[in-house]
Amino acid sequence: MPNANEDKSSALSQVQHRAVSELLRVSPVADDLARRFQAAGFSLSLVGGSVRDALLGRLGNDLDFTTDARPHDVLKIVRPWADALWEVGIAFGTVGCHKTGHVEGTDQTFQIEITTFRSESYDRTSRKPEVSYGDSIEEDLVRRDFTVNAMAVSLPEKRFIDPHGGLRDLAARVLRTPGTPEASFSDDPLRMMRAARFAAQLEFDVAPEVVSAMKAMAERIEIVSAERVRDELNKLVLSAHPRKGLTLLVDTGLAGHVLPELPALRLERDEHHRHKDVYEHTLTVLEQAMALEEDGPDLTLRLAALLHDIGKPRTRRFEKDGRVSFHHHEVVGAKLTKKRLTALKYSNDMVKDVSRLVELHLRFHGYGTGEWTDSAVRRYVRDAGPLLSRLHKLTRSDCTTRNRRKASALSRAYDGLEERIAQLQEQEELDAIRPDLDGNQIMKILDVPPGPVVGEAYKFLLELRLENGPMEHDRAVEALLAWWKAQEAGSPTEG
Structure with a gap:
């Protein structure tokens, strides 16, 4: 041997x-x-x-x-x-x-x-x-x-x-510094994040003395520009093994300075363990989202998976019956995501897309497991817009239950939603849902100039389109005129 x-x-x-x-x-x-x-x-x-x-x-x-x-x-x-x-x-x-x-x-x-x-x-x-x-x-x-x-x-x-x-x-397969890690990190504190990034990219271990120096010097990362920190974080998140690098950032305290929402997910468990470990759940969701990628690493999807539950610490409540709730954590999480990504100097488009995915990641569960109506499907597609494919992946990845029957039921329910979307897309232009009358037609039919009234009429017709699907031109005109008559009379109109 x-x-x-x-x-x-x-x-x-x-x-x-x-x-x-x-x-x-x-x-x-x-x-x-x-x-x-x-x-x-x-x-x-x-x-x-x-x-x-x-x-x-x-x-x-x-x-x-x-x-x-x-x-x-x-x-x-x-x-x-x-x-x-x-x-x-x-x-x-x-x-x-x-x-x-x-x-x-x-x-x-x-x-x-x-x-x-x-x-x-x-x-x-x-x-x-x-x-x-x-x-x-x-x-x-x-x-x-x-x-x-x-x-x-x-x-x-x-x-x-x-x-x-x-x-x-x-x-x-170990990461060490040429001189002392303290001297190296003092020269450039970003090297502490690079240790985590290389651990994730190469799946190397970090030498104990390097980890110790990272813990002792973590706050030094704050003198590094947000742009350099963001670029290192991107490389880590896009790596083959991001869990390894993210865990190192959290364990050394670096994440507390560059992405504090991540260690904040390490919520103390309630005595009856009635909610799952949000931090571990998040890392699992990230890995499951990666497994669904089709055209290489997707930074938008991975950031959304990493941040999708960051609203939970602020919304956690212990109910009288012993349950733990996180009501509206997706709304709070979207706001926190926007704030954090803006601070890290991400592009406006990236901030908008990731925040939107975080906001929508629970939308599917709001409909339960019943049959999706045409109206619900249209609204789901409209709200997701160009992010629909990523929302599919994020929603599926968010199921980390070990209960096979529950996981299977959720998967079948989402399969059903995707089938309903496909069916409606064959019948309607779901990817670009618009009212059956455009702004120029509205102004001509109502004989009104451009202004708030046109926007209100457009919104009314859009709601009709989402609720009932496409209408014939004459029927759309009839509905618009009925709405306008009600507006002039000062009475509410039912859609």
């Missing part, structure tokens, strides 16, 4: 074999670029995530390089070689470009970033890192976040550089 050392050696050899094959694949482009730097008197190395991914056998066409050349020298070397060039990150020492190369018999486009050796640090009040350039690759690597990202391959000779044991940590 192989001992532990033999297992580690075997893991290392497998990792190294994968790296060789991956690096050979991108050599035509990488080596060509490296020779140009060499001819200009500079060094070039593949670095960081690119080396890590090569060792994991998953190197894509996004390549990261580091060099002793200063940014203006990098521009001189790269400009005549690249197909396209951008200087967005040049203030931080990074030049980006696109390059198409003939690789493995096909033309492939590579997205390349070349960064001058550097070091970054934060002062106690700054939200932006201070950048200073270094002169050696060793100096550059020690400032990187984790040992698995602190490896390099010098090109074109392909000399492997690993001063901090990143290869062994990669084989052991």
Whole structure:
């Protein structure tokens, strides 16, 4: 039986074999670029995530390089070689470009970033890192976040550089920092969130000393800009194993600073355990929503799943009969979602869509398990709008009961709703429900100018359309005139 050392050696050899094959694949482009730097008197190395991914056998066409050349020298070397060039990150020492190369018999486009050796640090009040350039690759690597990202391959000779044991940590699937985690997180507190993100993306464990530092320094995350925090959170949520990263954020206290609504879901259980663990339920709903995705990771759906119950802590009530209620938690949750996502600088569309899904996630249960009327189906589709497909997925994911009979009944009931929607969509234009008369027709029939009356008439006809379905033109005109007569008489009209 192989001992532990033999297992580690075997893991290392497998990792190294994968790296060789991956690096050979991108050599035509990488080596060509490296020779140009060499001819200009500079060094070039593949670095960081690119080396890590090569060792994991998953190197894509996004390549990261580091060099002793200063940014203006990098521009001189790269400009005549690249197909396209951008200087967005040049203030931080990074030049980006696109390059198409003939690789493995096909033309492939590579997205390349070349960064001058550097070091970054934060002062106690700054939200932006201070950048200073270094002169050696060793100096550059020690400032990187984790040992698995602190490896390099010098090109074109392909000399492997690993001063901090990143290869062994990669084989052991563990995240450590090149220096002390306290120094690393002091330089850039966002690295604490990156630890959670990499744990979720790579399914790695985080070393105990790193976790301890995250707990001790969690409040330092507050000096990082909301945009950088949001971007890391997105990468974590869109990863293959978000539960692992989210759990780490909650356990270390980081979530309390960046997404406090999540740890707040850890409600104390009532003595009779009459409501489920909302926090664990939420993580399960997220995973079940992921399983329903059809075209890759869906950030809108995943955020809605993560936030759908955040209104529960504020609405929890212990009833006289011992039950626990959360009345209107979807309405409160939608407001909290809007507030949190706005604070994290999400786009207006993302804020609106996720908040709407949170608000609607209980709508299905409001109809019970009975037969859906045409009117109820129309209103459900109208209210969901373009979010209908996501609402289907979120509602189905929200069932986490272990009672198979109850779960099966809920699934059948939702199957029934989707069947009713499909039936009505064949008969009516459910995706764009409008009144049977438009604004111009309303003004002509009632002989009124544009104004509030037209809006009220439109709303009346929309309600008729939702309740009764499409009407013939003459019948719609008749209903409009009856409504108008009632308005003029000052009496209410029944729809």
